[in-house]
Amino acid sequence: xxxxxxxxxxxxxxxLQAEPMLxxxxxxxxxxxxxxxxxxxxxxxxxxxxxxxxxxxHRGFEKESEASTWTQVVPYTDRLNYVSPLxxxxxxxxxxxxxxxxxxxxxxxxVRVILSELSRIIDHMVCIGTNMVDLGxxxxxxxxxxxxxxxxxxxxxxxxxxxxxxYTRIGGAMAxxxxxxxxxxxxxCRGVIPGCIAxxxxxxxxxxxxxxxTMGVGPISAKDAVALGFTGPCLRAAGVPLDLRKDQPxxxxxxxxxxxxxxxxxxxxxxxxxxxxxxxxxxRIIEQAVAQLPGGPIDIDDPRFVLPPKAQVYENIEALMNHxxxxxxxxxxxxxxxxxxxxxxxGELGFYIVSRGGGGPYKIKVRPPCFPLFQGIPHLVKGxxxxxxxxxxxxxxxxxxxxxx
Amino acid sequence: MSGVLDRLRERFPADVVSxxxxxxxxxxxxxxxxxxxILVFLRDDPELLFDFAMDLTGVDYLGEEPRFEVVYxxxxxxxxxxxxxxVRLHEDDPVIDxxxxxxxxxxxxxxxxxxxxxxxxxxxxxxxxxxxYEAFEGHPLRKDYPKAKRQPTxxxxx
Numbered sequence: 198x199x200x201x202x203x204x205x206x207x208x209x210x211x212x213l214q215a216e217p218m219l220x221x222x223x224x225x226x227x228x229x230x231x232x233x234x235x236x237x238x239x240x241x242x243x244x245x246x247x248x249x250x251x252x253x254x255h256r257g258f259e260k261e262s263e264a265s266t267w268t269q270v271v272p273y274t275d276r277l278n279y280v281s282p283l284x285x286x287x288x289x290x291x292x293x294x295x296x297x298x299x300x301x302x303x304x305x306x307x308v309r310v311i312l313s314e315l316s317r318i319i320d321h322m323v324c325i326g327t328n329m330v331d332l333g334x335x336x337x338x339x340x341x342x343x344x345x346x347x348x349x350x351x352x353x354x355x356x357x358x359x360x361x362x363x364y365t366r367i368g369g370a371m372a373x374x375x376x377x378x379x380x381x382x383x384x385x386c387r388g389v390i391p392g393c394i395a396x397x398x399x400x401x402x403x404x405x406x407x408x409x410x411t412m413g414v415g416p417i418s419a420k421d422a423v424a425l426g427f428t429g430p431c432l433r434a435a436g437v438p439l440d441l442r443k444d445q446p447x448x449x450x451x452x453x454x455x456x457x458x459x460x461x462x463x464x465x466x467x468x469x470x471x472x473x474x475x476x477x478x479x480x481r482i483i484e485q486a487v488a489q490l491p492g493g494p495i496d497i498d499d500p501r502f503v504l505p506p507k508a509q510v511y512e513n514i515e516a517l518m519n520h521x522x523x524x525x526x527x528x529x530x531x532x533x534x535x536x537x538x539x540x541x542x543x544g545e546l547g548f549y550i551v552s553r554g555g556g557g558p559y560k561i562k563v564r565p566p567c568f569p570l571f572q573g574i575p576h577l578v579k580g581x582x583x584x585x586x587x588x589x590x591x592x593x594x595x596x597x598x599x600x601x602x
Numbered sequence: 603m604s605g606v607l608d609r610l611r612e613r614f615p616a617d618v619v620s621x622x623x624x625x626x627x628x629x630x631x632x633x634x635x636x637x638x639x640i641l642v643f644l645r646d647d648p649e650l651l652f653d654f655a656m657d658l659t660g661v662d663y664l665g666e667e668p669r670f671e672v673v674y675x676x677x678x679x680x681x682x683x684x685x686x687x688x689v690r691l692h693e694d695d696p697v698i699d700x701x702x703x704x705x706x707x708x709x710x711x712x713x714x715x716x717x718x719x720x721x722x723x724x725x726x727x728x729x730x731x732x733x734x735y736e737a738f739e740g741h742p743l744r745k746d747y748p749k750a751k752r753q754p755t756x757x758x759x760x
Contacts, residue, residue, distance in 0.1 A: 252733040257749075259718075260742055262750055295625055422681065423653050428708030437679065444682045535625045536675050536686060538658070547657055549673065562659040564675070569693045601733060 200256065218243055220583070224253050228331050228587045231597030233571075235586070242582045247575040254601035262561040263548060266527025267293055267367055275361045277546075277563060277599040280323050282362045283352070284541045285599075290365035291447065292537035292548035296530055299368050301497055306448045307490045312364070313448075313539075314486070315352075318390060319345045320542030320594075321430075321472040325397065328469070328591030332410050337397045344393045347385045352392035354378060367528050368503050369496030371436055371594040376497070379487050386483050395475055412464035415577040417591030422463060425576065426569035429544025430471045431593055435463030441540040453485045465592040467587075498545065502528050527556025543594055565599035609649060614640055619690075629686040634698045637689055641704045644676060644685065648703035652676035652685060655701065660719035664745035669693040672723055673755050674701070691721060700726040718743035 223234035232253035238246040253584040258277070262270045274289045275282040287309045294301060301309075322341035329337040349359045354375055356364045364371050401407045417427070422435040433440055434549040440457040458474035460467025496503045504523055509516035532554040538547040544566030570593050577593070578586045606628050608691040617640065619631045632640055645669045657675040668690040676685050689698060700723040701708045712723040713732040720741040723729055731738065740747050 255733045424706050560661050564657040569707050
């Protein structure tokens, strides 16, 4: 059995002795928002120790990928971070393109930037919204649900799906933007999203209850955050300005003017503030990207990687054979290994890919941003109250889809 | 060839087996004996400062000898660059020293590599399965583990 612990009290009353209590949270619990499980060792309400457990959503992404063609893996990537699937599509396509030595078209780069930033906004909205539900502030959730719905309408128009987008292809995209799509996207970015961010900001940022529930809750120092491998908003909230869009610019991020917000304490409040500001910065990027969006084709002009046009497939035996080989055997990707990282909503999303020259990957390893974040949760909450665990868990934004793969 | 790999070779001439920078990714294949020393050097050398252990995974090259590979991906916050360090391990002795004392954040990655490939990290504080359950038999990402194989799913152990 566990050792009895001494509870020191400040008021001069004698110490009470109590046995630590073991409490199980999850794997199916409304506040975990995913199939996660914790075993918490409590002294009263104070967390002495916490053991996270996961894997309940493991579906063998990497094993399945090894038996698929390169393009067949794209739908699997939707299911990694299902809150911002377009970013996973982009991350995966970029990794394969790096291996193939493909330079995608200018238009495709801008389209990928616009879609990534829209995804970042809705990802942060879900994170803040559900985090606030757990803290009892349900209104914010609904305030963020409206703009999210508007963005989903844009995504649905783009690829016919809301969640399982599978938008990117090796060397381009499934289709170009629909007619007038950028105008509608701009209307959402100008007319809907800023107002909702302002509403939530007005409800929360100076709200005393919110501040008391989040400030100083689940803090982490910059040094510890680096040692634990934190990336994304959780790392920036601790004061480390690592953002791959700035530090190792990919696509065309070096052409935009935007800021990387950082916090100081690395606590739940700072994580919230960083995410709020990142949404505003993403809007800035989208404005600039749409203004600079060039014309031209979305796919590269290379029959080795891109499917022949459908009209040709119906008329031309050459194109038909090509189409058949593409679908059945897959794109021929040269042998080698690459690691390609993008700044996803939660942090660095890395793909390590090994190819042996076949039509499908020999190995794919995803580096999900949540993985080290979830590992760091005991560090964030030890010595804090059990109710704070819920606040911290929401603010770290664990997505079981990418955590468990 | 880049400065990182030169520096690593200079410091550990006997332990770096080969290097390449294909596709722009600096990669060093090293021997396993002094892996912790190499990682500490990469982390602490003032010209390298790889303070992030971004990723660790295994690869199963079934049919090759040595069969397994452990792959580290490191990132330097200050120098804004990456390096990949690889170690080959034999099938009958897939053991390597743990890097948890170097980066505490690498703990779960090593557990995952054990879970998926059966690579043993000597000195790891808590080397047990992470994605699969304790009663699971075998290591599912090994190439000789059939994709369609089914095992009984069970609840958590009591």
